[in-house]
Amino acid sequence: MKTRAAFIFLLALTAPALAQAPSGGDTPGSATNKTPPPVTGEQVYKQVCQACHMADGMGGKGAAMIPALAKNAKLEEPGYPIGMIMQGRGAMPPLTDLLGPAQIAGVVTYVRTHFGNNYKKPVTEAEVKMMMGQ
Amino acid sequence: MHTPGTTRRQLLTAIGMMGGTAALYQAMTTMGHAAETQYSGPPDLSGARPGASVLVLGSGLAGMLAAYELGKAGYKVRILEFQNRAGGRNWSLYGGDTYTELGGATQKVGFASGHYLNPGPWRIPHHHRTLLHYCKAFGVALEPFIQFNHSGYVHNAGAFGGKPVRYREAAADFEGNVAELLGKAIDQKALDAQLTAEDKDKLKEALRGWGMLDQDMKYKANLLSAEHRGYERPPGGGVNGSPIPSEPFPFRDVVNSQVWKNMAFFMNHEMQTTMFQPVGGMGMIGKAFQRQVQPMITFNAKVTRIHQDEAGVTVTYADTASGSVTEAKADYCVCAIPLGVLNQIENNMAPAKKSAIAAVPYSNSVKIGLQMARRFWETDDYIYGGHSFTSQDIALISYPNYHLFEDGPGVLLGAFASGAGAYRLAGMTPEQRIEAALAQGSVFHPGTYRKEYQTGASVAWSRVPWTMGCCARWNEETRKTHYQELVKVDDRVVLAGEHASYVGCWMEGALLSSLDAITRLHKRALEA
Numbered sequence: 001m002k003t004r005a006a007f008i009f010l011l012a013l014t015a016p017a018l019a020q021a022p023s024g025g026d027t028p029g030s031a032t033n034k035t036p037p038p039v040t041g042e043q044v045y046k047q048v049c050q051a052c053h054m055a056d057g058m059g060g061k062g063a064a065m066i067p068a069l070a071k072n073a074k075l076e077e078p079g080y081p082i083g084m085i086m087q088g089r090g091a092m093p094p095l096t097d098l099l100g101p102a103q104i105a106g107v108v109t110y111v112r113t114h115f116g117n118n119y120k121k122p123v124t125e126a127e128v129k130m131m132m133g134q
Numbered sequence: 135m136h137t138p139g140t141t142r143r144q145l146l147t148a149i150g151m152m153g154g155t156a157a158l159y160q161a162m163t164t165m166g167h168a169a170e171t172q173y174s175g176p177p178d179l180s181g182a183r184p185g186a187s188v189l190v191l192g193s194g195l196a197g198m199l200a201a202y203e204l205g206k207a208g209y210k211v212r213i214l215e216f217q218n219r220a221g222g223r224n225w226s227l228y229g230g231d232t233y234t235e236l237g238g239a240t241q242k243v244g245f246a247s248g249h250y251l252n253p254g255p256w257r258i259p260h261h262h263r264t265l266l267h268y269c270k271a272f273g274v275a276l277e278p279f280i281q282f283n284h285s286g287y288v289h290n291a292g293a294f295g296g297k298p299v300r301y302r303e304a305a306a307d308f309e310g311n312v313a314e315l316l317g318k319a320i321d322q323k324a325l326d327a328q329l330t331a332e333d334k335d336k337l338k339e340a341l342r343g344w345g346m347l348d349q350d351m352k353y354k355a356n357l358l359s360a361e362h363r364g365y366e367r368p369p370g371g372g373v374n375g376s377p378i379p380s381e382p383f384p385f386r387d388v389v390n391s392q393v394w395k396n397m398a399f400f401m402n403h404e405m406q407t408t409m410f411q412p413v414g415g416m417g418m419i420g421k422a423f424q425r426q427v428q429p430m431i432t433f434n435a436k437v438t439r440i441h442q443d444e445a446g447v448t449v450t451y452a453d454t455a456s457g458s459v460t461e462a463k464a465d466y467c468v469c470a471i472p473l474g475v476l477n478q479i480e481n482n483m484a485p486a487k488k489s490a491i492a493a494v495p496y497s498n499s500v501k502i503g504l505q506m507a508r509r510f511w512e513t514d515d516y517i518y519g520g521h522s523f524t525s526q527d528i529a530l531i532s533y534p535n536y537h538l539f540e541d542g543p544g545v546l547l548g549a550f551a552s553g554a555g556a557y558r559l560a561g562m563t564p565e566q567r568i569e570a571a572l573a574q575g576s577v578f579h580p581g582t583y584r585k586e587y588q589t590g591a592s593v594a595w596s597r598v599p600w601t602m603g604c605c606a607r608w609n610e611e612t613r614k615t616h617y618q619e620l621v622k623v624d625d626r627v628v629l630a631g632e633h634a635s636y637v638g639c640w641m642e643g644a645l646l647s648s649l650d651a652i653t654r655l656h657k658r659a660l661e662a
Contacts, residue, residue, distance in 0.1 A: 025497070025605050025639020026255070028529035028550045029399025031392035034291040035527055035555065047554070050561030051498060051596045052236075060236030062599025063216045063436060063471075064478035091474025091603045093495035098554055 037103075041110030044103050048095065049111070057115030064091075070115035078123045081108045082131050101128040170261035170403075171642070176271075177649050179656045182208030186659055189214065189449055189464040191440070193431055194222020195641055196630040196648040197470035198423040199268065201430050204468070204652055212462060213427060214435040214451055216600050220427075221420020222470075223254035223601065224641060227503070227591050228415065235597040241564050244505070244589035248537065249545040250415040251503030253593035254604075255641050256532075256547070257281060258410040259403075262642035264649065265419075269412070272422035279409040280535045282400055283520020287578045290525045293390035294383070298522065298578050303383065304393035306346065306362035310353035311385045313345020321351070355381045396523050404640070411535060419641070435460075440467065440481040442626045466655055467627045470648070472496070472601045476629075483624050490616035494633060496603025497552065498596045500559040502528070502571045504548035506586040510579060511546070512539065526574040527555030543588060548575050560594030567592040606633030621651070628655045 038047040046055075049069075053059050057070035074080050085104050088094040099107070105125045112119040186209050190201045193215040201211045227233060229245040245251070257279045258265060269276055284305070287298035319325055320334050329337065341347060346358045353359060360366075360379035367378035399405055412418035424431070432451075438459070439450035447467040452459050469476065474496050481488070511517040511533050519535040528549035537544060548571035551559050559567050568590040576583040595604035608617070621634045630644070630651040637643030 024608070026257070026404070027399070028523070028552060029396055029402075029405065029521075030523040030529040031288075031290045031395050031525040033527065033529070033553065033555050034525040035558070037554065046561055047558045048561070051557040051594065052560075052602075054237045055561070058237075060597065060599070060602075062236055062602060064475040064602055066236065066602060088495045090477040090492055091472075091496040093497070093607060098557070 037098075039103070039106075041106030041108070044099065044107035045110050045114075048098060049107065052092070057111070069111050070117070072115075072117065075112050075117050076119055078108055078112065078119075078121075078127065079131065081111060082123070082128055086132060096132070101125045101132060101134065104128045171263045172646060173264040173267070173642075176267065177203055177653050179203055179207035179653065181660070182656070183659065183662075184208075185210065186466070187211070187464040188466045188468060188655075189447060189462055190430075190468045190470065191437055191449065192216075192222065192470035192472075192631070193220040193424070193427075194470055194631065194644060195224055195420065195423060196632070196644040196651075197222070197468065198420075198427050199645055199648045200468040200470065200630055200652045201427045202423070203649070204656070205427070205430070207656060209466075210464075211427075211430050212464065213431045214437055214449065214462065215431055215433050216436050216454065218433045220424040220431060220433075221417055223604075224416055224420035224423075225254050226250040226252050226415030226417030227593070233591070233593070234599070235564075235594065236599050236602070237597060239564050241591050243591045245503070245545055245591070246505065246543050248414075249505060249534075249543065250417075251501065251545060251547070251591050251593070252411075252416040253501045253595075255416050256411065256501075258641070259406070260408045260410065261403075262637075262640065264645040265642050266410075268645065269419060269422070272419075272426060274419050274422045275413040276410040277413050278535065279411040280519025280533075281405065281407050281409045283517060283533075285515070285517050286520045286533075287522035288391055288393050288396060289523065289577050290391045292525065293387045293392075296577070298524075299383065299391070300364065301393065301396060301523075303363045303380070304388055304391050305397055306359065306364075307353075307382045307385065307388045308393050308397065310345045310347065310359055310362070310382065311388065313341040313347055314351060314353040317341050317347065317351040353382065355379045392525070413536070437471065437479055440469065440479060440483070440627065442467070442482060442624075447626050465626065466659060468630055468648075468651060468655065469627055470630045470644075472603065472631065473606055473633050474602050475600070483627060484619075486619040487622070487624050490620035491629075493612050493616045494606045494608060494620075496596075496601070497605050497607045497639070498556040498560060498594070499604040500549055500551040500556045500567070500592065500594045501547060502549040502559070502567055502590060502592040503545050504568070504571060504575070504590045505543050505545045505588045506583075507543055507588050508586055509534075509538075509540065509544040510582045510586055512544075514582065515579070522578045524574065524577060526577070527551050527558050528571055528574045529555060531575050531578060548572070548590065549592075556594070557596075559592070560596050564592050567594070605639035606631075608638060621647070623651075623654050623658050628652075 038044040052066050053069050059066040059068040085095050102125045105123045105128045108123045188204050188209045188211050190197045190213040193213050201213050205211045227243045228250050231243040234240040284302035286301045288301050288304050289298035346362050365377045366380045369377040434454040435451040436454050437451045441448045446465050449462045473491050473494050477492050519533050521530045521532045523530050529551050532547035534544050628651040630648040632643040635643035635647040
């Protein structure tokens with residue numbers, strides 16, 4: 001738990017101000033999307049994460065690879081997936097413009113208890129907020 | 135235009151003082167400032183050192199243009215390409231094509247001959263002059279892309295009880311109501327601090343003419359407003375020839391429809407008409423580029439390592455079919471691999487360059503093509519090309535700009551999703567995506583949409599095996615910290631692609647980046 005707290009503290013310090021990009025490029029030019037956002041961890045996984053990490057959590061392999069979340073030991077430390085969602089890595093964008101603390105807590109809990117992962121302790125919204133410096 | 139002994143700025147200042155801003159603007163335009171593009175013609179590279187060689191990584195437009203121009207300059211050029219096709223994100227899917235996305239889902243495209251889906255770029259602004267130049271040079275036939283169609287629909291779940299209305303009606307009502315309200319503000323003296331009596335008269339005249347207001351400055355059902363929004367009974371011949379005006383919508387619904395977003399969209403510099411598309415699919419551009427550099431390309435080559443030292447550049451690659459590993463060597467390297475992929479390739483580029491490569495995330499986007507047995511949007515709804523916008527995940531449907539009036543099928547764009555909508559559609563199986571596209575698109579054409587559907591195909595860019603994303607997503611912060619490092623020549627290696635430009639996610643950006651990169655690389659090679 002000590003390392004976890006330290007990790008969370010470090011991330012909170014280093015989290016950049018996530019200025020949302022003017023998207024640039026070709027855009028649809030449509031009205032704001034009115035589809036209700038996902039609420040539960042499972043909904044968030046299916047409606048966001050699955051686009052890259054796949055329905056079975058296995059990721060993918062092409063010219064480069066998308067890491068598998070299935071049986072992923074890095075998920076033991078909840079700060080790791082939370083930080084990944086907050087900051088992104090490489091091609092993966094930060095997802096804080098789509099997901100709030102409750103949704104992030106839900107999906108991290110979901111991923112940590114599915115796809116062959118068995119880290120039973122739920123991640124709370126408060127933990128996520130702390131990492132986000134809120 | 136060059137005056138010896140006078141700087142350009144001094145000259146412009148002098149012109150500005152003498153002739154005012156119009157003259158200044160004229161002069162700036164003549165001198166290449168204030169123009170619509172940074173393109174100033176093809177590069178004039180020549181005089182490569184005998185035997186000098188370049189490895190180009192990636193045969194998208196940036197890579198192929200680099201290869202073409204460097205080849206012309208006298209370099210020995212070789213291209214390594216991961217896929218079994220050239221063109222990169224410039225791509226069309228036709229009947230008979232097979233596409234396998236990450237995760238393994240495979241689609242056999244069943245479109246009728248001559249019909250296609252453009253998964254990536256699909257429309258070309260008239261001021262993307264680099265692209266237009268090379269299209270002409272390489273013999274790509276272009277035709278108009280119907281960008282702005284007043285007859286398209288606007289649908290918003292939060293307006294008009296969820297029923298679509300025609301763009302022309304909603305846009306006319308938005309402008310008419312805004313004009314009327316502004317007129318009221320003037321009459322109620324709310325703008326007296328800003329406007330003189332003469333200004334107010336002129337502005338009221340403008341509002342009346344622009345917003346189709348009557349003499350009392352009211353926007354209402356009459357033959358004036360009908361000229362913009364359309365008629366209940368349009369003008370005709372004979373006995374019933376006289377037109378009947380249509381009734382404007384409640385203003386609250388008009389505002390809630392967010393038609394202003396569509397209106398503002400059409401005013402974006404990159405979205406202004408005239409726009410173009412290649413005859414036969416966007417992929418025709420990639421094919422034309424490929425014809426120029428075909429002998430240089432090695433397909434199915436997965437780059438696994440990029441190493442440079444005093445002697446040159448060594449690129450290790452594996453044949454994606456056999457797995458056999460080979461090394462390619464050259465004096466220099468133009469790397470046109472998307473950043474998300476490049477970030478995972480072992481290399482010994484400068485640390486700041488590596489940080490830049492790692493710092494830029496990629497956007498997502500989903501396109502879905504739906505083949506309909508007949509062109510009901512033309513025959514039933516009088517829609518010829520253009521778009522219908524929606525607040526659903528699919529964001530829009532876009533009607534084909536080719537084979538108009540034919541009896542046979544048409545392939546329409548059933549989704550151009552981005553953001554949350556794109557993630558949602560990307561996470562589905564190809565079959566589920568088609569189902570979602572049919573369900574959502576039916577809002578515009580209830581009854582016919584599902585009935586006429588024959589076959590479809592979808593591309594979710596987060597699952598495209600060779601890019602793993604759509605486009606580089608810069609923000610102000612990353613631009614400031616990393617952009618110059620990213621584009622800098624790193625000893626023998628330079629990066630090229632839309633990600634190394636400020637015209638991100640456009641083919642024009644890929645080409646401008648490529649021309650700039652090879653011009654600097656050539657200079658460096660000559661100085662060596």
